[in-house]
Amino acid sequence: MSHHNLNPKTSSHGSTVPVLDISELSFYYPGRPPVLEKINLKIWQGERVGIIGPNGAGKTTFFMLNCGVIKPSSGRVLLYDKPVKTGEFRPELGMMFQNQDDQLFCPSVKDDVAFGPTNMGLDKREVEARVQEAFTAIGIEELAERPPHQLSGGEKRLVALAGVLAMRPKLVIYDEPTSNLDLRYRRRLINILNVSAQDAMLIASHDLEFVLEVCSRVILLDNGAVIADGNPSDIMSDAALMNKHGLEKPHSLVPHMEKHHAQ
Numbered sequence: 042m043s044h045h046n047l048n049p050k051t052s053s054h055g056s057t058v059p060v061l062d063i064s065e066l067s068f069y070y071p072g073r074p075p076v077l078e079k080i081n082l083k084i085w086q087g088e089r090v091g092i093i094g095p096n097g098a099g100k101t102t103f104f105m106l107n108c109g110v111i112k113p114s115s116g117r118v119l120l121y122d123k124p125v126k127t128g129e130f131r132p133e134l135g136m137m138f139q140n141q142d143d144q145l146f147c148p149s150v151k152d153d154v155a156f157g158p159t160n161m162g163l164d165k166r167e168v169e170a171r172v173q174e175a176f177t178a179i180g181i182e183e184l185a186e187r188p189p190h191q192l193s194g195g196e197k198r199l200v201a202l203a204g205v206l207a208m209r210p211k212l213v214i215y216d217e218p219t220s221n222l223d224l225r226y227r228r229r230l231i232n233i234l235n236v237s238a239q240d241a242m243l244i245a246s247h248d249l250e251f252v253l254e255v256c257s258r259v260i261l262l263d264n265g266a267v268i269a270d271g272n273p274s275d276i277m278s279d280a281a282l283m284n285k286h287g288l289e290k291p292h293s294l295v296p297h298m299e300k301h302h303a304q
């Protein structure tokens with residue numbers, strides 16, 4: 042099954058246009074085996090999609106193709122029915138990178154969060170309203186005047202997220218959002234994602250418990266292909282499938298008896 046709607050309210054106005062419509066998408070570096078080969082996927086409004094797979098499976102590459110940072114070797118991506126072109130800014134899409142040092146570069150946190158909306162050509166008052174809205178949603182008001190390079194890794198992650206949300210994207214892509222987060226920041230991120238109002242999100246993560254808590258659909262990528270696509274607990278409780286692709290069935294899905302035996 043490839044169509045899961047979390048929120049019947051939003052889907053009931055009959056959105057027949059997928060958020061993302063990916064067909065026959067391939068990508069390879071010259072002289073190397075394909076990183077992705079003929080991927081076909083549709084992402085629908087209301088979906089929170091976890092992308093899982095071993096190191097090197099092509100998750101980051103897949104994201105770069107979706108936001109037009111790199112050019113497909115063949116195939117195409119439609120974002121709300123309009124082709125994604127390499128290098129073209131699409132305000133409907135926001136991306137949170139794995140490494141925030143690539144994303145934060147302004148003298149203060151406030152300037153960094155304002156950077157995106159300012160570059161969208163919004164007037165000053167609207168930019169300020171959005172910055173305030175993002176600060177409140179993420180709960181980072183106290184960081185506003187700090188220089189981003191002085192922040193801890195977890196604080197940087199939240200500031201980067203505020204910068205993305207201030208652009209009010211409809212689709213947000215997260216690359217390893219919980220890596221290096223302590224339990225408190227991880228929990229805060231889960232809470233933020235679980236109440237977020239975007240149309241859809243794509244989240245690559247090795248933190249499978251996090252994926253279980255947040256996602257309504259899971260796509261397992263390996264060897265350049267979609268290996269499985271469907272309900273998160275169905276896919277992740279298939280221990281043989283998970284092991285075959287360098288992953289482990291999350292502990293919370295191991296039945297109580299089995300856990301007992303393993304000890």
Ligand SMILES: Nc1ncnc2c1ncn2[C@@H]1O[C@H](COP(=O)(O)OP(=O)(O)OP(=O)(O)O)[C@@H](O)[C@H]1O
Pocket residue numbers: 070073076094095096097098099100101102103
């Ligand atoms: N510039 C490059 N030249 C050649 N190969 C590359 C280049 N960049 C990435 N690759 C290869 O492409 C493959 C996919 O990498 P990608 O970063 O998309 O994987 P990933 O699933 O995000 O991995 P991880 O879970 O480790 O973050 C890897 O085998 C990687 O070595």
